[in-house]
Amino acid sequence: MEVTGRLQLEAWRRRTLPPVERVRPGLWSLPVPMTGNPLRYVLCYAFESGPGVTLVDPGWPFDGGGESLTAGLATIGARPEDVTGVLVTHAHLDHHGLASWVREKSGCWVAMHEAEQEALRRQANTETSAARTRRWRDAAGIPPDADADAPPSGASGTMTPTGLTDLEADFFLGHGDDARIPGRDVRALWTPGHTPGHLCFVSPDDAVILTGDHLLPRITPNISGYAYDTLDPLGDYLDSLTVLPEHDAYEALPGHEYRFRGIAARTATVRAHHDRRLAEIHNQVAGTPGVTAWEIASQVTWSRDWAEYSGFLLTSAVGETLSHLDHLEARGAIRRQGRSPVRWFAAAPQHERTGPARLPEGMITWR
Ligand SMILES: [Zn+2]
Structure with a gap:
């Protein structure tokens, strides 16, 4: 694996926010900070599309996320009002969190996999969420006095404050679907595991894959969040790991950390990690x-x-x-x-x- 996001890696080591970077002509990476979170920042990607901009994962809604995104867009000569579409890799706050905010400013469309919409609806139902949490803790044998939160990601509402779960997509994307970025051939790749409807986005003309949280250069994504929504999320994830290596020559544009090359090698390392575990x-x-x-x-x-x-x-x-x-x-x-x-x-x-x-x-x- 070769790190291609040198400035991002440097920033990671210095514990600073990486710069806005032009990854390809008309394709930018915009960091949005996650203060106090070990992930430090989420990388939003902006495709220039005619007079407008299509965003992939607008980012984390707290810690001045909206201002950071606005500043990032200003660097590339755009405003939140110019956004025509938002693509969501998965419904976790650090990725979809600012989608409603951007839509309010611009009236843009929002697209995600249908399974993410279902996860958001489940999270919005706090009653089922609380019952689910209790069942989950009991089943796992977590002692009542253990300082554990509700189950991660899709399984509970406590992680997602009200107002951020009521996001409704304008349309859904499945495996191989056109991501509807004007003038570009960008397609969705369904890679369930981290979440049931996680999407990566591949742009063959740019030779890049936006990997969301599915494949990251340093950490492995948590696989557990919907343990009670499907029977075998890790099985889904290991199956999904076969999808990206087909595009091994492409540069990986992850949702966190730094850009890299060597998708097949990184995939093999992640798989070996799970095999050991x-x-x-x-x-x-x-x-x-x-x-x-x-x-x-x-x-x-x-x-x-x-x-x-x-x-x-x-x-x-x-x-x-x-x-x-x-x-x-x-x-x-x-x-x-x-x-x-x-x-x-x-x-x-x-x-x-x-x-x-x-x-x-x-x-x-x-x-
Ligand atoms: Zn994330």
Whole structure:
């Protein structure tokens, strides 16, 4: 993998905001700050389209996000009023958060995948969200006194203040659909996993892919947010990882961090990360029959000390563990018992099974 966003990498190291940059003729990256968040900023992309501008992920609505976006647009000679369309990679606040604000200023259209619209509607329903949160915590075996937030992303409303979930798309985009940027052939690529309706956008003429949160150069996106909306979000994600390497020669324009080349190599690294974690979690289940997601999460290897995890981070870690458990179950390697909490067991040995067992690649412990 080669970092092509040199100025962005420098800014990342210096903990400053990267500059507005022209990535291709008529295609710009505009950083929008996320103060106090470890992600630091989100990268909004602006396509000049005739007299107007089409934005991909207008960005984070807090910390003066609107002013930052306005300043970024001014750098390229545009105003929020000039925006004719907003494409949303996924309905997380750091990406879609400013969409309503931009639409109010400009009357532009907003487009996303239909599954993201459904996620927004679920989040807007705080009653179901609260019940979902309770079920989620009970199932994972999170102790009542643990300092964990509601489940991350799509599964709860607490992360998304009212007024930001009532965004209604003007039209939906599916895999391969034209993103309707005037004068450009930009298409949506459906890459579920981080969220159920996550979209990347590919522009063959520019030889770029806007990867949203699906593929980032440094971190792996959290896979857990809709653990109770679909059965196997990690399975979706691993399947989605096959989509981008077809365009390995293209430059990746991510939603955070910095631009890079080497999509196939980065994809392989991310896949290897999940394979290792699947093997680690499978070993834990095999070695501790009846273990809960909470107990596993406190044992697996994280990027920082487990005691440092609280709030949203803690919940994300438990969610990430759950998505690996769900995936191991979908592959027939483990099984669940009970509901609150769900307890996990290694599946029966292969010769007793009726169907062929599908083991995660790199899985070493089986019987
Ligand atoms: Zn993001």
